[in-house]
Amino acid sequence: MTNFAQSAQAHLETLENPDARREAWRAFSELGLPTTVDEVWRYAPLGELDLDRFAVVSRGAAPEMSPFAQELAAHAGMVVRVVDAEVVEVTGDLEGVSVERVASTWSPQYASDAFAQMNCALSPYAITLRVAETAHVTSPIVIVNTTASDTSFAQVHVTMGRSSQASVVEYLEGGVNALVVPLTRYDLADNASLRVSTYQRLDASAWHVARSTGSLGRDARLRQAVISIGAHYNRSRNDAEFLGTGAENELRTTFLGSGDQVHDFRTRQYHRVGRTRSTLLSKGAVADESRSVYTGLIEIEKGAKRTDARQTNLNLLLSPHAHADSVPNLDIRENDVMCAHASSVGPLDELQRWYLESRGVTRADAERLMIQGFFYEMLATLPPELADVVERDLAETLRGVEIVTP
Amino acid sequence: MSTLTIEGLRVEVAGKEVLRGFDLSMSSGEVHVIMGPNGSGKSTLAHALAGHPGYRVLGGSVRLDGVELLDLSATERTRHGLFLALQHPMEVPGVRPVDLLAAAGAAREGLLERMRDEARRVELRPEVLDRFVNVDLSGGERKRAEMVQLAILRPRFAVLDEVDSGLDVDALGAVARRLQEATTEWQCGVLAITHFRRLLHELTATTIHVVSEGRVVATGGAEMAEILERDGYEPFRDLAP
Numbered sequence: 001m002t003n004f005a006q007s008a009q010a011h012l013e014t015l016e017n018p019d020a021r022r023e024a025w026r027a028f029s030e031l032g033l034p035t036t037v038d039e040v041w042r043y044a045p046l047g048e049l050d051l052d053r054f055a056v057v058s059r060g061a062a063p064e065m066s067p068f069a070q071e072l073a074a075h076a077g078m079v080v081r082v083v084d085a086e087v088v089e090v091t092g093d094l095e096g097v098s099v100e101r102v103a104s105t106w107s108p109q110y111a112s113d114a115f116a117q118m119n120c121a122l123s124p125y126a127i128t129l130r131v132a133e134t135a136h137v138t139s140p141i142v143i144v145n146t147t148a149s150d151t152s153f154a155q156v157h158v159t160m161g162r163s164s165q166a167s168v169v170e171y172l173e174g175g176v177n178a179l180v181v182p183l184t185r186y187d188l189a190d191n192a193s194l195r196v197s198t199y200q201r202l203d204a205s206a207w208h209v210a211r212s213t214g215s216l217g218r219d220a221r222l223r224q225a226v227i228s229i230g231a232h233y234n235r236s237r238n239d240a241e242f243l244g245t246g247a248e249n250e251l252r253t254t255f256l257g258s259g260d261q262v263h264d265f266r267t268r269q270y271h272r273v274g275r276t277r278s279t280l281l282s283k284g285a286v287a288d289e290s291r292s293v294y295t296g297l298i299e300i301e302k303g304a305k306r307t308d309a310r311q312t313n314l315n316l317l318l319s320p321h322a323h324a325d326s327v328p329n330l331d332i333r334e335n336d337v338m339c340a341h342a343s344s345v346g347p348l349d350e351l352q353r354w355y356l357e358s359r360g361v362t363r364a365d366a367e368r369l370m371i372q373g374f375f376y377e378m379l380a381t382l383p384p385e386l387a388d389v390v391e392r393d394l395a396e397t398l399r400g401v402e403i404v405t406p
Numbered sequence: 407m408s409t410l411t412i413e414g415l416r417v418e419v420a421g422k423e424v425l426r427g428f429d430l431s432m433s434s435g436e437v438h439v440i441m442g443p444n445g446s447g448k449s450t451l452a453h454a455l456a457g458h459p460g461y462r463v464l465g466g467s468v469r470l471d472g473v474e475l476l477d478l479s480a481t482e483r484t485r486h487g488l489f490l491a492l493q494h495p496m497e498v499p500g501v502r503p504v505d506l507l508a509a510a511g512a513a514r515e516g517l518l519e520r521m522r523d524e525a526r527r528v529e530l531r532p533e534v535l536d537r538f539v540n541v542d543l544s545g546g547e548r549k550r551a552e553m554v555q556l557a558i559l560r561p562r563f564a565v566l567d568e569v570d571s572g573l574d575v576d577a578l579g580a581v582a583r584r585l586q587e588a589t590t591e592w593q594c595g596v597l598a599i600t601h602f603r604r605l606l607h608e609l610t611a612t613t614i615h616v617v618s619e620g621r622v623v624a625t626g627g628a629e630m631a632e633i634l635e636r637d638g639y640e641p642f643r644d645l646a647p
Contacts, residue, residue: 350459355496358456359555360484360510369509373500373538 004051005029008122011056015124017103024106024121031114043264043293043325045233049207054150054179056122059084062148066173068201068393069144075385076169077139083146085154086124096135096164101125104155110183115209119183123155129168133161133189140167140383145182147175147202154182160192160220167195167383175206175231184212188220190244195223197382199390202230204259211237216276218244225381227390228255228263229397239268242276242304249278254378257290257322258401267296267311274305274334282313285374286322287401293325298341302333313343316374319404347405367403408434408471408487408562410595415466417447417454423464424450426620434562434593437585437609441600441631442617443639448599449493450620452567456490457483470562485511487562491552493571498539503551506539512558524557525550528580545572553584556594563595564588570605582608603631616642 012021033049034041062083065073073079078092080099090099104123110116131137145154152175158168172180180202188194202208208231214222228234240249255263263286269278284292298309315324326343348370356366375394379387410432417425424447432438442448454461455468457480468475475483484490498506504521508514522532530550540548549569556564564585570578586609588594598605606628614630615622616639623642624630 352496352498354457354459354480355492355498356501356506356509357480358458358484358490359506360481360489360559361506362481362509363479365509366481369501369505370498373498376500377538 004054004056008056011058012121014058015122020104020106021121024117027111028114028117028121031112031117033114040266040295043262043291044235045262049233051179053177056151057149059086060149062088063146063174065144065146068389069146069171069173071389072142072169072171072386073144075140075389076142077137078141080127080129080141080143081146082127082143082154084149084152087127094137094139094141096132097137097141097166098130100128100130102128102157109213113211115181116183116211119153119155119181122151123153123183126155126157128157128159130159131161131164131166131192133164135161135164135166137164137166140169140386142386143168143170145170145172147172147178147180147206149178151179152181156182156184158184158186158194158196160186160188160194162189163191164189165193168197169382169386170196170198172198172200172202172208172230175202175208177205178203178207180206180208180210180231182210184210186212186214186222186224188214188216188222190217191219192217193221195381195383197225198227200226200228200230200234200236204230204232204261206231207233209233209235212239214240214249216240216242216244216247216249219246220244221248223250223381224252225378226251226253227375227378227394228253229394231261233262233264235264235266237266239270240278241270242272242278245273245275247276250381251278251280252378252381253282254375255284255292256375256397256401257284257286257292258288259290260288261290263290263292265292265294269296269298269309269311271300271304271307271309273301274303274307276304277308278310280311281378282311283315283374283378284324285316285318285371286324287318287403289319289321291323293327294343295327295329296341297329297331298339300332300334300337300339304334305336307334307337307339309337309339311341315343315345316371317345317347318371318401367405368398371398371401371403407593408595410488410563410597411467411469413467415451415454415468416464417450418462418464419450419460424620425454428466428621430615430622432563432595432597432613434595435589436612437589437596437598438613438615439598439600439606439611439631440615440617441634446617447620448617449567452490452565452599455483455488455565456480484559484561489556489559489561489564491549491556491564491566491569493568495540495548495552497541499541501539503535503539503554507555507558510559517558520558521554524554527557528553528584529576530554546574546577549573549577549581553581557584557588560592561594563597566596566598568599568601570600570602578604579608585609603635606631618642
C-alpha cells in the first residue's frame with residue numbers, strides 16, 4: 001500500500017483541518033482493509049482490491065456531463081455538480097435551500113468501518129444541502145456526482161429543518177478503474193419529509209463502497225430509493241435510525257447485475273423509539289455470472305413499543321450461472337411490536353410470462369417487459385418529472401442484458 | 407369468413423387425460439357456448455387452446471383457417487387470431503396495460519385513447535388502465551380489463567373461460583353486450599365457456615355444446631340452455647361413452 005498510502009497522506013495535507021484528517025487516516029491504517037473473514041464482508045471480492053491501483057490526487061478538470069445527466073439536470077430546480085467529491089457548480093436557486101461546504105466530520109458510528117474512515121480522512125468537505133425550517137421545496141434537487149480521477153470520497157449531508165419538505169436525486173457516473181467511496185447522511189428534524197433517490201451508473205470497472213444513514217426525528221418521513229446498475233463491486237449500505245416517535249422510513253433498493261458484477265446490499269432499520277414504522281423492499285436481478293447478496297437487519301430497542309418494521313427481498317435469476325443470497329436478520333428486544341420479513345430467489349414467473357404471450361407478446365418481449373416491470377415498481381420514489389427519464393434509461397440498459405431462462 | 411375447427415383434441419393435465427377427443431367447428435361472427443358440469447374439461451379446453459404450459463396435448467388438431475395452431479407457440483396462436491380471456495386474469499406487477507398491448511402488436515398511435523374508449527364501453531374506470539396489469543383490481547375489473555384487451559387486439563376468435571364467474575349483474579351485462587357487439591363489429595367468433603345460463607340473457611348463442619367427461623355429448627340451438635336449466639346435466643352424462 002505505498003502508492004495509495006503515500007498519495008493519500010500527501011493529499012490530506014492539502015485539505016482543510018489536516019490534524020483531524022491525520023487522525024482519521026491513522027485510525028484507518030490501524031484498522032486496515034477488511035477481509036472476507038469478517039462476516040459483513042464475506043461476499044466481497046476483496047482479494048481483487050489492490051489499493052495501489054489508485055492514486056489519491058486533487059480533482060482534475062471537470063468532464064462534460066453525460067447526455068443522461070444533462071437530461072436529469074434539465075428537469076431539476078437546482079443542480080449541484082460534484083466532481084471527485086468537490087462541488088464545481090451549483091445552478092438554479094430554490095427558496096429555503098442552501099449548499100454549503102462544511103468541514104468533514106467523523107462519527108464514532110464509523111469506528112469499525114475502514115471505508116468510512118478513508119472517506120473521513122480524504123473527503124475535501126461535507127457537501128451540505130440545507131433545507132430551511134418549514135420550507136416546502138417542490139422542484140427536485142439533482143446532485144450529479146462524477147468520478148473523473150482514480151478516487152472519489154464524497155461526503156454529502158442533507159439536513160432537513162423542522163417541517164420542511166424536499167426531493168433529492170443523486171446520480172453517480174464516471175469512475176473508470178476508480179475507487180468511489182461516498183458517505184452520506186440524511187438528517188431529518190421533527191416532521192420533516194425527504195424523498196431521496198440514488199441512481200448509480202458508474203463504469204463497470206469501478207469499486208463502489210457507499211454508506212448512507214438517515215436519522216429521523218419525531219414524525220419525520222424519509223422515502224429513499226437506491227437503484228444500482230454500475231460498478232464492478234457495488235456495496236451499498238443504507239441505514240435508518242429512528243430518534244422520534246411517529247417517524248416513518250420507506251426504503252427501496254434495487255440492482256441489476258450483469259457480467260461478473262457483485263452487488264452487496266446491506267440495510268439496518270434501527271428503531272430506538274416506539275411508534276415508528278419502517279418498510280423495506282429490496283429487489284434485484286442477476287444475469288450472466290453476476291452475484292448479489294442482500295443482508296438486512298431489523299433492530300428494535302427495548303421499550304420501542306408499537307414499532308412496525310417490515311423487510312422484503314426478492315431476487316430474480318436471469319441466468320443459470322448467476323447467484324443471489326438473501327440474509328434477513330432480526331434483533332428485537334421488545335415484545336409489543338409488529339415485525340415481518342420475506343424473501344425469495346428464483347427465475348421469472350412462468351405463468352405471468354405465458355399470460356403475456358397469450359396476449360400475443362413474443363417470449364423475448366414478455367421477459368423484457370417483466371424485468372422492466374420488476375424495476376419500474378421501484379421508481380415510485382422518484383419525482384414524477386424525473387421518473388420517465390430514469391425509466392427510459394433503465395429500459396435502454398435492460399435491452400443489453402441477456403436473459404437465459406431454465 | 408374464418409373458421410375454427412377442433413378435431414379429436416386430447417389433453418392431459420397433471421397426468422390425467424381430461425379432454426378425450428373434443429370436436430367443435432365454428433365460423434366468424436358466431437357465438438358458441440360450451441356448458442357442462444365441473445370437471446368436464448371446459449377450462450382445460452380454453453387453456454390448451456392458448457398453449458398454457460401446464461396442459462399437454464396428446465393428440466388431435468386445432469385449425470384456424472387451415473393453419474394448425476397446435477404447432478404454434480402461445481404468441482403465434484394469438485397473433486394468428488385466437489384470443490383467450492381468462493377466468494382469473496393474472497397480476498403482472500410492473501407491466502402497464504398500454505405497454506402490454508403495444509408489445510402484443512397494437513398500433514402505438516392513439517393507443518391509450520382507444521383503450522380508454524373501450525374501458526368506458528365496458529363501464530371500467532379508465533384510471534384502472536394506468537395501474538400495472540390486473541394488480542389490485544377486483545374480479546369484475548379484471549374481466550372488464552380483458553374485454554379492453556380483446557377489443558384492441560380484435561382477434562378472429564375469442565375464447566372466454568368462465569367469463570361470467572364472480573361478476574355481478576351489471577358487469578355481466580356489460581361484458582356480454584361487448585362480446586355481442588364484437589360479433590358484428592369485426593365478425594369476431596365467440597367461444598364462451600360457462601356454468602350459467604344468465605350469460606345468454608345478453609349474448610345470443612348461435613350454438614350450445616354440452617360437454618361431459620372431456621368431449622361434446624350434445625349440440626343444439628339456444629333451446630338447449632332451457633333444457634339444461636330444467637333438467638340439469640344428468641341426462642347428458644349417459645351420452646358420454
